Amino acid sequence: MTTLADRFRRHARHLPDGLYRTLLLDMADDWQAGGVVAEICRDWADAPGSEVVQLRLLAGVQRLVLSRAEPQLAMYYANLGGAASPAGAWQDFEPALRRHVDELREALQVTPQTNEPGRSVPLLVGLFDAVRRSGLTSVRLLELGASAGLNLLVDRYFIAGDDWSYGPASSPLRLTQAVLGPITPASFTVVERRGCDLAPVDASTVEGRLRLTSFVWPHDLHRHERLRAALAVAASHPVAVDQAPASSWLASMLEPAVAGDLLTVVWHSITRQYWPPAEVAATARALDAARERMPIAHIAMESPVPAAQSDSESSHRPAELNVQVSVPGRLADPGPVLLGTVADHGVPVRLALLSSSWDA
Numbered sequence: 529m530t531t532l533a534d535r536f537r538r539h540a541r542h543l544p545d546g547l548y549r550t551l552l553l554d555m556a557d558d559w560q561a562g563g564v565v566a567e568i569c570r571d572w573a574d575a576p577g578s579e580v581v582q583l584r585l586l587a588g589v590q591r592l593v594l595s596r597a598e599p600q601l602a603m604y605y606a607n608l609g610g611a612a613s614p615a616g617a618w619q620d621f622e623p624a625l626r627r628h629v630d631e632l633r634e635a636l637q638v639t640p641q642t643n644e645p646g647r648s649v650p651l652l653v654g655l656f657d658a659v660r661r662s663g664l665t666s667v668r669l670l671e672l673g674a675s676a677g678l679n680l681l682v683d684r685y686f687i688a689g690d691d692w693s694y695g696p697a698s699s700p701l702r703l704t705q706a707v708l709g710p711i712t713p714a715s716f717t718v719v720e721r722r723g724c725d726l727a728p729v730d731a732s733t734v735e736g737r738l739r740l741t742s743f744v745w746p747h748d749l750h751r752h753e754r755l756r757a758a759l760a761v762a763a764s765h766p767v768a769v770d771q772a773p774a775s776s777w778l779a780s781m782l783e784p785a786v787a788g789d790l791l792t793v794v795w796h797s798i799t800r801q802y803w804p805p806a807e808v809a810a811t812a813r814a815l816d817a818a819r820e821r822m823p824i825a826h827i828a829m830e831s832p833v834p835a836a837q838s839d840s841e842s843s844h845r846p847a848e849l850n851v852q853v854s855v856p857g858r859l860a861d862p863g864p865v866l867l868g869t870v871a872d873h874g875v876p877v878r879l880a881l882l883s884s885s886w887d888a
């Protein structure tokens with residue numbers, strides 16, 4: 529039988545040398561020896577691997593450090609400027625964990641969740657394509673599985689390649705050199721934006737920001753930088769994310785009639801793999817029904833691997849960026865068009881063989 533210690537060690541094997549690799553190995557030993565990790569994880573021994581107890585625990589510990597409950601541990605966290613060697617760090621972490629057993633037991637209840645603003649790059653690439661193909665420039669953006677809604681702010685970020693750029697140059701979030709392949713920007717205006725998520729995170733609260741930050745690994749400095757910048761944008765431009773499952777929320781958003789010159793863009797990234805099959809099917813049905821009544825673009829950055837296999841180590845393949853556009857009476861639905869593949873966190877986007885829609 530696979531134990532938590534086995535899972536911690538297996539996860540460690542896939543990490544570069546550094547704090548999390550070392551901590552996972554130390555936590556595995558501690559669990560096996562019946563130490564504080566066993567006490568914190570006592571209700572999770574039989575949890576399936578998909579619950580990723582190790583990520584819940586590491587995030588709980590990072591929250592203690594980010595919130596300065598254990599400030600002396602910051603020296604180990606690269607995202608907090610720390611550069612101390614992780615070798616021997618356990619002698620500092622172990623007593624810190626002991627001081628917060630109840631808090632860390634509560635932390636294990638928090639499902640891992642990130643909101644990756646780098647994924648605004650594929651969204652923008654898809655939007656350029658959808659605007660060009662539909663000929664419509666007024667956009668209503670609807671995001672499924674939006675988390676804190678940071679990617680609904682795509683037009684408030686500066687995104688650029690060698691010879692093109694989009695968005696305000698003064699934006700705190702700058703995503704450059706993020707597309708491999710030629711891009712011709714299209715202009716559009718987002719006139720409405722809204723998202724849904726089973727468990728939305730409120731980026732306007734300290735707790736929400738802390739939660740999102742705690743699930744980003746300390747050595748991922750670019751991701752911390754991007755998240756900080758996107759949270760700064762969200763602070764002045766809050767977006768609404770409703771607590772709801774994708775399919776029923778989408779059906780209700782697509783029900784009312786909209787102006788014929790409004791392009792409804794339904795977007796989602798790295799969420800479909802977590803949906804039950806009935807949710808996937810119901811979402812597709814809601815989109816199909818709406819296509820007959822209004823201009824719709826469906827932009828998806830999702831794993832090509834079915835959910836059932838997505839946990840297996842050998843199944844890791846880059847996400848695909850697919851765009852499906854239709855305008856009733858004017859542009860027939862050609863089905864999804866694969867624009868390219870995308871790295872896990874949205875950058876870079878590697879454009880596939882270009883369709884004619886990319887011609888200027």
Ligand SMILES: C[S@@+](CC[C@H](N)C(=O)[O-])C[C@H]1O[C@@H](n2cnc3c(N)ncnc32)[C@H](O)[C@@H]1O
Binds near residue numbers: 642647725797803
């Ligand atoms: C890996 S996160 C990705 C968040 C965001 N799309 C991004 O790319 O940064 C997956 C998100 O999907 C949400 N989710 C999972 N199942 C869902 C469902 N059936 N309906 C709506 N949201 C769901 C989770 O709560 C989580 O916020």
